[in-house]
Amino acid sequence: MAETGKPLLIKRYASRRLYNTETSDYVTLEDIAGFIRDGREVQIVDLKSGDDLTRQYLLQIIAEHESRGESVLPVAVLNDLVRSYMTGKVSVVPEFLQQSFSMLRDGQAKVMENMNSMNPLASMPGFDAMQAQQEAFIKAMTGGVAGGWPGAKPAEPAAEAAQSTEDLDAIKRQLAELQEKLSKLK
Structure with a gap:
């Protein structure tokens, strides 16, 4: 991969296919997970609207791994995350998680x-x-x-x-x- 200092740009086409702009080929969610495991930051954007979809796809990668039995997050932590979204108050959970990692x-x-x-x-x-x-x-x-x-x-x-x-x-x-x-x- 060319430059590891900036995020790898992945574009999502209207057909929902994901395109790696560095290698000029299509990639899967598993490929993106591999880039991240290798220490690379990624940014996924919608080609037409320009919306940043990175968070949505990262959550989808986590959900797929959890559903395959590769559980990393205990149920209690998942419950706490859901609670932090549902309280309507400003949550310290995101900052806490970032600092913990x-x-x-x-x-x-x-x-x-x-x-x-x-x-x-x-x-x-x-x-x-x-x-x-x-x-x-x-x-x-x-x-x-x-x-x-x-x-x-x-x-x-x-x-x-x-x-x-x-x-x-x-x-x-x-x-x-x-x-x-x-x-x-x-």
């Missing part, structure tokens, strides 16, 4: 930064593989909210990554434990 992203970035810089296990053989698994786990748990791992390092060359069978077995056990924990969370 901002704190979550910042906190996650700091945890990852600390794991990279101050971890005494960093010199342990196979640490890079474990670090990659942790990154994948956190990304899966947060749905990519944090964007990426600041300070993640590229993999070492193959010659340096060679390990003894014992180290590899330990990593496989840890991976199996992480996968087991992930399956229990679902």
Whole structure:
């Protein structure tokens, strides 16, 4: 994608088809969700009227994921959101949610930064593989909210990554434990 500083412009045609102006092709809601997971902001506008439809489509993406059983929002939170719309008073909920997600992203970035810089296990053989698994786990748990791992390092060359069978077995056990924990969370 060309420029990540400004939102990706998606135009909705009268036929309700969504058009990516950067790649000059049609996209689906799932494609848009993928752009967002990858850290890209999107703006969806009606071609004819120029109305901003971004909020409507983002809510539709959330509703579709929730209806498929990919529940992120507890029922109590959904009830509170509905209540905040129905009171007729100015609600602090939108600002609270925005600040909460901002704190979550910042906190996650700091945890990852600390794991990279101050971890005494960093010199342990196979640490890079474990670090990659942790990154994948956190990304899966947060749905990519944090964007990426600041300070993640590229993999070492193959010659340096060679390990003894014992180290590899330990990593496989840890991976199996992480996968087991992930399956229990679902």
